[in-house]
Amino acid sequence: MSRILKKSNKLHKGNKIQEILMITPMTIGFLMFSVYPIIWVLRWSFFKYNGYSEPVFIGLDNFVRAFTRDSAYWGSLKNTFLIAGLKMLIEIPLSLLLAVLLNNRIKGSSFFRVVFFLPSVFSIAVVGLIFSILFSAYNGIINAALRELGFISRNISWFSDKGHAMFVIILVSLWTTFGLNMIYFLMGLQNTSKSLYECSSIDGANEIQQFFHITVPMVAPILQLVLMMSVLGTMKMTDLILVLTNGAPGGSTEVVMTYIFKYFFSYGESSSKEVQFGYASAMAVITAIILGIVTLIYLKVSKKMQSIDE
Amino acid sequence: MKKVTKLILRMILYGFLAVVTLFAVFPVVYILLSSFKSNQEILVGGVRIIPLEWHLENYVQAWNLANFGKLTFNSIFYTVVVVAGCVLTSILAGYVFARGTTRFSQVVNVMLLCSMFVSIGTLSLYPQLSLAKLFGLNGTLWGPIIIRVFGMNATQVFVATGFIRQISKEIDEAAQIDGCSFFGIFCRIIFPLCKPLVATTGLMAFRTAWSDYLLPYVFTISAKEKWPLVVGVVSLKSSGEAVSSWNLMLAGISISILPMFIIYLFLNKYFISGLTEGSVKG
Numbered sequence: 001m002s003r004i005l006k007k008s009n010k011l012h013k014g015n016k017i018q019e020i021l022m023i024t025p026m027t028i029g030f031l032m033f034s035v036y037p038i039i040w041v042l043r044w045s046f047f048k049y050n051g052y053s054e055p056v057f058i059g060l061d062n063f064v065r066a067f068t069r070d071s072a073y074w075g076s077l078k079n080t081f082l083i084a085g086l087k088m089l090i091e092i093p094l095s096l097l098l099a100v101l102l103n104n105r106i107k108g109s110s111f112f113r114v115v116f117f118l119p120s121v122f123s124i125a126v127v128g129l130i131f132s133i134l135f136s137a138y139n140g141i142i143n144a145a146l147r148e149l150g151f152i153s154r155n156i157s158w159f160s161d162k163g164h165a166m167f168v169i170i171l172v173s174l175w176t177t178f179g180l181n182m183i184y185f186l187m188g189l190q191n192t193s194k195s196l197y198e199c200s201s202i203d204g205a206n207e208i209q210q211f212f213h214i215t216v217p218m219v220a221p222i223l224q225l226v227l228m229m230s231v232l233g234t235m236k237m238t239d240l241i242l243v244l245t246n247g248a249p250g251g252s253t254e255v256v257m258t259y260i261f262k263y264f265f266s267y268g269e270s271s272s273k274e275v276q277f278g279y280a281s282a283m284a285v286i287t288a289i290i291l292g293i294v295t296l297i298y299l300k301v302s303k304k305m306q307s308i309d310e
Numbered sequence: 311m312k313k314v315t316k317l318i319l320r321m322i323l324y325g326f327l328a329v330v331t332l333f334a335v336f337p338v339v340y341i342l343l344s345s346f347k348s349n350q351e352i353l354v355g356g357v358r359i360i361p362l363e364w365h366l367e368n369y370v371q372a373w374n375l376a377n378f379g380k381l382t383f384n385s386i387f388y389t390v391v392v393v394a395g396c397v398l399t400s401i402l403a404g405y406v407f408a409r410g411t412t413r414f415s416q417v418v419n420v421m422l423l424c425s426m427f428v429s430i431g432t433l434s435l436y437p438q439l440s441l442a443k444l445f446g447l448n449g450t451l452w453g454p455i456i457i458r459v460f461g462m463n464a465t466q467v468f469v470a471t472g473f474i475r476q477i478s479k480e481i482d483e484a485a486q487i488d489g490c491s492f493f494g495i496f497c498r499i500i501f502p503l504c505k506p507l508v509a510t511t512g513l514m515a516f517r518t519a520w521s522d523y524l525l526p527y528v529f530t531i532s533a534k535e536k537w538p539l540v541v542g543v544v545s546l547k548s549s550g551e552a553v554s555s556w557n558l559m560l561a562g563i564s565i566s567i568l569p570m571f572i573i574y575l576f577l578n579k580y581f582i583s584g585l586t587e588g589s590v591k592g
Contacts, residue, residue, distance in 0.1 A: 015492040019415060029457075030418070032460075033457050034461060035425075041430060101323060117582055118571075123520070125523035126544070133559075138355065141340060141359075145357050175333070175337070179334065260433055261432060264435070265528060292427065292428060
């Protein structure tokens with residue numbers, strides 16, 4: 001008996017070692033590629049450093065610069081929130097409406113589902129390129145179609161003023177995710193039992209009342225998830241802006257990630273900005289903290305909302 | 311009367327769905343069709359969607375002159391290695407997180423979860439690159455490959471963990487009594503049961519790798535012959551060559567989106583489940 005116990009104990013120990021060995025390569029990778037970069041930016045945020053000259057410790061100067069002298073950084077942050085907010089105003093109702101329509105098992109429902117999800121599978125960078133062709137000022141099809149229909153008499157130069165450029169950015173980012181969010185809502189709706197609707201219709205509720213009193217509360221948890229991902233996703237948006245506008249005109253459509261990115265790498269032909277790793281790191285730290293705060297507030301608020309519901 | 315209102319409602323419904331369908335597919339269809347137009351026709355513009363004449367040689371030229379053959383090869387190489395690697399590492403990590411008992415794996419799991427909230431997104435690219443330089447991995451696709459394969463994609467790992475948790479534990483216990491070790495159970499029992507999981511994580515990794523832009527871009531900026539397709543296609547826009555070769559750029563875009571398009575047509579179920587499951591569970 002004791003021999004068997006001893007053996008199983010040995011095996012047990014061996015199992016633990018195996019388990020640790022199995023996860024070690026990925027842990028090293030995680031530490032190197034996810035944790036180390038955060039430590040790296042934390043460290044260099046206190047230095048004046050551009051990769052060539054000797055790094056100089058300057059304390060909090062980088063942070064002071066970001067908070068007091070760099071209005072462009074805050075402008076890019078404002079753009080980010082503006083894009084996230086406006087996009088959500090259109091996207092959430094649209095995705096929810098599509099989900100409700102397709103949930104009713106209408107003819108061709110699965111076809112529409114597949115079609116609406118299609119934009120989500122392509123490379124964001126290539127999507128940016130596709131739309132910059134569609135909205136091209138001289139030979140783009142959008143201008144041609146608007147002219148043909150008589151809405152405009154002269155071609156619109158979509159990327160040379162901020163308003164039009166922001167419109168295109170929001171449209172494109174809406175294009176890439178509305179189908180995905182529709183699928184989330186559909187999943188939420190499919191968990192809603194049919195009997196609720198049957199009961200309420202016996203009690204004389206009409207379809208609009210059903211929507212607001214059954215459908216909306218039932219998809220509320222999914223709605224919270226979608227909002228969260230939508231905001232965080234937009235906050236981290238980089239590729240699309242780099243390819244679509246690259247900040248044009250004159251850096252006015254820069255979002256926070258692309259603005260900082262250009263202090264790390266010179267991107268695009270018009271880039272005259274010199275790289276400044278120290279300052280870029282400080283801005284990365286500030287942005288990470290803002291992102292964290294947004295997430296925390298969000299989690300707090302949604303928790304409160306849940307407790308009210310109960 | 312009621313029949314008529316029902317019919318009108320139905321028409322409004324399908325009209326709305328048709329508009330959204332047009333919104334979703336038009337950009338892709340337009341680019342695919344325009345890639346057959348002559349450069350002249352593209353430059354003039356206009357509302358014509360179907361090409362006046364079909365110029366298949368756009369593809370031949372892009373393939374040979376603009377070096378898209380090489381770029382496509384790079385993309386295929388990158389994607390195949392990343393998909394194979396990611397499937398293995400994410401299922402392995404998922405197994406350890408779902409069945410492991412050590413403190414160590416629990417801590418790693420929690421850290422991975424936290425990384426979804428504390429992250430600096432694309433700003434970690436520079437530190438990653440500077441780290442890769444120490445190992446001489448800059449200027450090749452091996453840097454991005456190692457980052458994608460061993461960097462633990464939280465979404466993929468969470469899908470894998472969720473899937474393996476659903477496999478009955480009794481099977482493991484039976485095997486354990488028969489003397490199978492922790493690793494042995496993975497090889498002989500869990501992994502063979504993970505075929506649907508291989509499809510889901512594989513497609514997720516495929517989408518990531520085939521679409522990857524900034525990561526391979528910063529690693530191979532100066533090594534043009536190592537570029538994957540997306541990097542090469544986007545570079546055409548900023549290089550100014552574009553004006554004289556819109557047709558090549560359009561053919562290049564088509565080459566880069568067609569594989570995704572075709573695979574999506576056949577495997578859309580797995581795509582949709584993979585992308586949604588991950589974030590809901592995470």
